[in-house]
Amino acid sequence: MLDRALTLDELLCFALYSANNAMGRLYRPILAQHGLTYPQYLVLVALWQRDGQKVNDLGTALNLESNTLTPLLKRMEAAELVSRRRNIEDERSVIVTLGPKGQVLQQEAAGISRCILAAAGDDVADLIELRCKIQELATRLNASG
Amino acid sequence: MLDRALTLDELLCFALYSANNAMGRLYRPILAQHGLTYPQYLVLVALWQRDGQKVNDLGTALNLESNTLTPLLKRMEAAELVSRRRNIEDERSVIVTLGPKGQVLQQEAAGISRCILAAAGDDVADLIELRCKIQELATRLNASG
DNA sequence: TGCGATTTAATCGCGTGCGATTTATTTTAC
DNA sequence: GTAAAATAAATCGCACGCGATTAAATCGCA
Numbered sequence: 001m002l003d004r005a006l007t008l009d010e011l012l013c014f015a016l017y018s019a020n021n022a023m024g025r026l027y028r029p030i031l032a033q034h035g036l037t038y039p040q041y042l043v044l045v046a047l048w049q050r051d052g053q054k055v056n057d058l059g060t061a062l063n064l065e066s067n068t069l070t071p072l073l074k075r076m077e078a079a080e081l082v083s084r085r086r087n088i089e090d091e092r093s094v095i096v097t098l099g100p101k102g103q104v105l106q107q108e109a110a111g112i113s114r115c116i117l118a119a120a121g122d123d124v125a126d127l128i129e130l131r132c133k134i135q136e137l138a139t140r141l142n143a144s145g
Numbered sequence: 146m147l148d149r150a151l152t153l154d155e156l157l158c159f160a161l162y163s164a165n166n167a168m169g170r171l172y173r174p175i176l177a178q179h180g181l182t183y184p185q186y187l188v189l190v191a192l193w194q195r196d197g198q199k200v201n202d203l204g205t206a207l208n209l210e211s212n213t214l215t216p217l218l219k220r221m222e223a224a225e226l227v228s229r230r231r232n233i234e235d236e237r238s239v240i241v242t243l244g245p246k247g248q249v250l251q252q253e254a255a256g257i258s259r260c261i262l263a264a265a266g267d268d269v270a271d272l273i274e275l276r277c278k279i280q281e282l283a284t285r286l287n288a289s290g
Numbered sequence: 291t292g293c294g295a296t297t298t299a300a301t302c303g304c305g306t307g308c309g310a311t312t313t314a315t316t317t318t319a320c
Numbered sequence: 321g322t323a324a325a326a327t328a329a330a331t332c333g334c335a336c337g338c339g340a341t342t343a344a345a346t347c348g349c350a
Contacts, residue, residue: 006254007194008206012265012276013168014187018208019283020165021337023158026286028338037305042159049152055329061153063163066329068307075305092315092328109151119289120157120282130278131157137265137275138164141171144264166307173308182335200299211299213337220335237298237345 016134023116030115034105039064040076041112047082047098048106054093063142081105161279168261175260179250184209185221186257192227192243193251199238208287226250 008014027038036044039062046061047053055073059065073096076082081102087093098106121127153159172183181189184207191206192198200218204210218241221227226247232238265272 006190006258008187008190011190011258012272013172013261015276015279015283016161016165016168017187019279019286020161021208022283022286023161026289027158039306042153042162045151045153045156063166070330072306090316094329113151113156116158119286121285127157130282131160133275133278134160134164138160138167140266141164141167141264144171184336215300239299
């Protein structure tokens, strides 16, 4: 088996890739109205959930490392979305805190996710189940790395 | 409702983002052994399925546009994975064909997808169902754009 | 036939993701 | 107490994705 040619439609990886790109295209214009990019928005969600996290903590939450986060956070700092300061107790680490713009945006977050929800489908239970399945997949994939 | 703070875990978009990143991390070292990146691999899959497609055709298949594809295809051409030539019948379009390296790699494609399948899970029926759900989501998201 | 509208790639700029490396700080071992 | 190991962030380079624009070829229609 598997001797015949692969097709794009059969690839789980392509489904993910394509759905993720589509999600990004959907978010971009909405987030751009607030001066945000997609990963910047995710950083804010993480900080709204718990303010004052180390870069490493954000990396664990988002599955990213400092090579991605540091430049991203610097751009966010320049936009007053977050602020960054060295941890007094351990100068190796950097604490990221919500900046003024980042706090204000939390009020509009619910509206943003409602926009997306509407585009994703009307059956919320279905979407939640799908999300769980995708999370499980991500967990398995990360474990195999 | 929805007055409380969002969490990353609740976001479908983050599940997708995270699973897609995880898939990329899994593919990268495998594909790197063949001198490929992840989107380059997807282009090859599309061409193995049907050789000699216009840039636009590939764009439709992959949900990408020339601003992404043109540089990507040029890199692939430099690596002899594909070749590009203007369409004689309509000089606006460019035909992309498998190059020597691109043809050879088809033999190893089955092995590549087996590696991924193993990491994604052992229940193939589950994975296929998940893939379908994600494809439907991508379709809905693209339709809302 | 000619000329504006359309189609197709290409170009440019910016913000990720990440492999690889570097720098700074803290911990550990002796 | 100090040098080696470990840890945290930053830096660098490269390949995407995509919004915006441009250039070239073709089409459509008066």
